[in-house]
Amino acid sequence: MPIDPGRLLARPFPVIEHAYMRRDTQLYALGLGLGGDPLDAGQLRYVYEGQDGASLRALPTMANVLAYPGFWAREPDTGITWQKVLHAEQEIRLHAPLPTGGRVLGATRVTALWDRGEGRGAFMQQTRELTDAATGQRLATVVQLNLLRGDGGFGAGGSPGAPPAPHAMPEGAPDHVCDLATPAQLALIYRLSGDLNPLHADPAVAAAAGFARPILHGMATMGIAAHAVLRTVLGYDDTRFAGMRVRFTAPAWPGDTLRTEIWVRGDVVSLRTTAVERGAVVLNNARVDLR
Template identity: 80%
Template sequence: MPIDPRRLLARPFAPIEHAYAQRDSQIYALGLGLGSDPLDAGQLRYVYEGRDGRSLRAMPTMANVLAYPGFWAREPDTGITWQQLLHAEQEIRLHDLLPASGRVTGTNRVSGLWDRGAGKGAFLQQTRDIRDAATGRPLATVVQLSLLRGDGGFGTGGSGGAPPPAHPMPEGEPDQVCDLATPAQLALIYRLSGDLNPLHADPAVAAAAGFKRPILHGMALMGVAAHAVLRTILAYDDTRFAGMRVRFTAPAWPGDTLRTEMWTRGGTVSLRVTALERGAVVLDHARVDLR
């Protein structure tokens, strides 16, 4: 049965309240590989609370896991062929610094739906607004673009126009390059932040999906790229990190060495990430917006 675009665009989502502690922020950062150098004061800001117990910082990309609505595409009322859903892009916009602990509220909505035609799938965009639960202060907006490979051909009823175009990449050699090694257990740590998809932990599930081993979460890959920018360009000053958008182009494996190439043009850092051992470009047409 094809999806009903009007019903999907109007689908209601209950607000999600999410309380988290410093320990959650630390586990999230460890799931991106921070702390690999215990003498690096920049990395320690995100994994150690400090002698005063109040020095911990939250990684900017932690917005991806706050008040997360879960894999709602599996619900019967959506009509989505969820087995053929592919995560295509992810974007975060930061309106304020994320606290290392707190209580937030997230409201999710389907913000776009574009038909590519029968047999070609459709693009679905969802947007989540994250606010401080006590004050209502906006903290972040998270935008996710998914390719519904099995749900094209519904015709009218979707969104007008077209999905957001890819971020254009500069020509020439990058201005900076950062290589970050990832430990083999990285996906097993990252999943403790809430994404329990067995594709990232169970070798049998990965094999059934056509992979020789469990793959790294796309959100973890995004976080590693954010770490590269914080380390190389911002000297771990996350107050200058205003947003990030990435396009997923190939799976990364836990244990890959990830090379982030960076081109800085004004307040935008364009990114491309390659898994060095395999020569695979795993993130492309990506950017970080600076304050």
């Protein structure tokens, strides 16, 4: 049965209040591999509060896990064939530095639905606005694009136009290359920041999905690519990090060495990330916007 586009576009979501502590901010960064070099002061600022207790910074990509509504596509009222949902793209836009602890509010809505035709699926865009619960400060906008592989052909009632075109990659050799090792237990750490999908932890679940082993979360891969930009281009100055958009092209595995190729063109940083040992491009058509 086709999905009802009008109903999906108007679907109400409760506003989520997410309370978190400095420890959660540190755990998120550890789940991306930061702190792997205990002598790297740039990495330490995201995993250690400092002797003054106030030196900790929140990684910009932590916006991905704050006030996250969960995998709501599997709820019966959506009509979505949830077993065939594929996470295609993720984007964050930062409006203010993320607090290292406190309470944030997340307001989610379905902002677009594009039909690709019978048998070809549909693209669904959802947007989450994050605000500081105490001050009302707008913190970030998080945009997720999913391919609903089993739900195309609904016809009228979708959104006009088409999904945003992929970011165009520059030609020529990259300006920088950054290799970051991922420990074998990284997905088990990252999942403690809120994404408890057993695909990333349980070998039996991974095998049933067609994978030889549990895979790394896509948004963890995004966070590792952001780390590469922070390390290579920004000297760990996250105040210049204004936003990021990535396209997921293949799964990464915990234990992969992730090589991020980086092109800097003014305030736009283009990037592509490859799992070196397998030669698999895991992120492509990606960009970081600088302030």
